Amino acid sequence: MTAGASSPTDPGATPTAARSLAPDLARGGMLLLIALANVHIYIFGHPIGLRGYPTALDGVDQVVALLQMTLVDGRAYPLFGLLFGYGIGQLARRRSAVGMPAPAVTKLVRRRGAWMIVIGMAHGVLLWPGDIIGCYGLLAVLMAGMLVRGTDRALLVTAMIGVAFVTLVFAASALPMPDSQAFLPSMAIESPAAALAVRAVEWLGVGFVFQPFGVFGAVALGAWAARRRLLDEPERHRPLLVRVAVLGLAAAVLLGLPMALMTAQLWTAPPLGMMLLAGSLHALGGYAGGIGYAAAFGLLAIRLARRGGPGLVTHALQACGQRSLSCYLAQSVAFVALLPAWTLGLGEDAHLWQTALVAVGTWLVILLVAAASDRAGYRGPAEILLRRLTYGPRRAPQHA
Template sequence: MSISAPISGPPPARQAVPVAQRALAPDLARGFMLLLIAVAHAHMYLSGHPTGFRSYTLDGGVLDRLVAGVQILLVDGRALPMFAALFGYGLVQLANRQLASGRSWTQVRGVLRRRSLWLLAFGFCHALLLFFGDILGAYGLVGLIFIGFIRRSDRALMWAAGIGVVLHVVVVALLGVLTVTAGKSDTPAAMADPVEAAVMRIIGWSGMTPTYFLVSVVPALMLGFWAARRRMLEEPGAHRATLARIAGVGTAISVIGGVPLTLIDTQIWTPSYAISVPAYAVHSASGIAGGLGYAALVGLVVAGWEGGRRRPGAVVRGLVACGQWSLTCYLLQSVVFVAIFTPYLGGLGPRLGDAAASGIAVLTWLGTVVLAALLSRAGGRGPAETALRRLTYRRGG
């Protein structure tokens, strides 16, 4: 499917769509996704405990085990694919707007590549200063490598997604083998020397971005392209049946595929490595379906509101604002976690368990929702979004 004109027909616009005119569902999905990101990341700043496959502590109390179990089943490995699908969806939206303004594909590709390069740079800085598990670099990398797939046929997208799933399973299985054979060392979050921690974050990021994160992102990215061609989240009412199937099947696959590792990492079940490593791979692969299912669920919710002519309340408007500021809010989460957990600042990493870390994550996310809601009232964008846009278009356009 060659794209010399917009895929679907958004309003012609050379510049970004004004905040007030943005579709509700994509931003609402991003706002909700940031909650999942927060609780999936916070426990990774803990230290001084033995951990399982998903880095939850194995020596926590009952509440810690309960929280870890819920998150392994419903959050871990599900937030990242949801993020990737929404990222892919947004790339197609951006390409459509540029093409509708009269630009050629060559010009549009240049814009998308510059944006991807700057995302890679943002990811490098994020990893250097804050978080070894940065995902922005992977999005920048896939944008550079796979941007041409925006013009490819649906069949090509499905093949790429399928191959991506296979590669994902292989890479995750290898990581699982390393986990049980080589064991785990403390993450950079446990290091008392901030310079040493920064060096180790960059080393880890440089290895994980082109391997684990890259193959983790590709399948959902391709399916995000596919969904954006059909404007599924911009016009959810017209795709109710498809969204319901994706939500139902995706969530079911995610939950069923997540059960074995949930039992293993909460020490309810202690099978041999021959079972636990495949369980780890199945958990991760099924999470791709879960991330897509969650995004579809948000689309269904919005379709219901539109059908009933219901106006979003203050809570929904706050979530939407957070989604519009998703890059800023994502980075703010890391700032808060570093300030609270690392030994050279707050120092709470060795003292807290999974439940407390997740509680801090929820409060942090709520804080970003409130902040975005208050500061976006004038219709402005977040500082990180503004910086990325200015850097992308600084050569005209």
């Protein structure tokens, strides 16, 4: 038996035609949220305030800050975590259905997670120290047993612990930052070699060690949702998805508003207690928003199914979601080529609205490339690599 075939009944990667529509739509939309959440971190050259946003905002930049803080900031990564956990749940269910024993599935999830750590480390050190791939790889390694074999109660308790943790700990995210000209110091370093050395430290501290604490609850909740096939069979769960989408997104906006007003400098000099409360509410709203977005994409899948399938735009979104790892890495390549001091340096003194346009434009280009790749029958290169590393060369060609 080879390393890539942990069981004779291992079916390998899921064929593209067998993938559920709603999770892929959600992954494609999630990438826009992640692009917007990340791109302002590349700004350098003027004082940086809450959540990495510049302190001197006015006019259009204030509007962008308000929208991003209520709809994007802290909402994209819980959605990512939910979908990651959901994917592990799908993997476990499919292999269980063909008789693959749970210990072998757990081993497979850990092997996949270990390779994600390697890919995430390369991404974090070479390009973007806020990498999330290694973070989720670490969670896969540490949580594999519970995600595959844990009880529903264990998953829900872990999710509640995760929500409680971020609500308490992220209260400090609303406190003023030390004087700095860049949220990540590597962005303002002109020497590529020196910037690389600093990025290695940033990735280890921020991307790999710190970020898992903020999203492990979402991963557990995603695995729980997968067992109920909430996004695989959204029509069956439509009333629940409607309630979750409406309440989740409304909570994201309302709970994120206090900190959004602070970030946009529309609420200046709030008392310390209100700052801490705003940080907690913002983090809690992030989980609510991530869940709400997932439910909204489930409802979109229902609508598309009733219309006979995805149209031109939603098909591109689906194609992007099927190549989410490659598309995520492509965003970093584009941002790094344009914004840090060690490349073109366009992030120096950039306005928030300008970087937001860069994020949207980058996502649109990647969306078009993903759609063209799908029509040509090409998979994402990062997906091919991860599947070969996880399943071995005999499993990789199954167009997962």
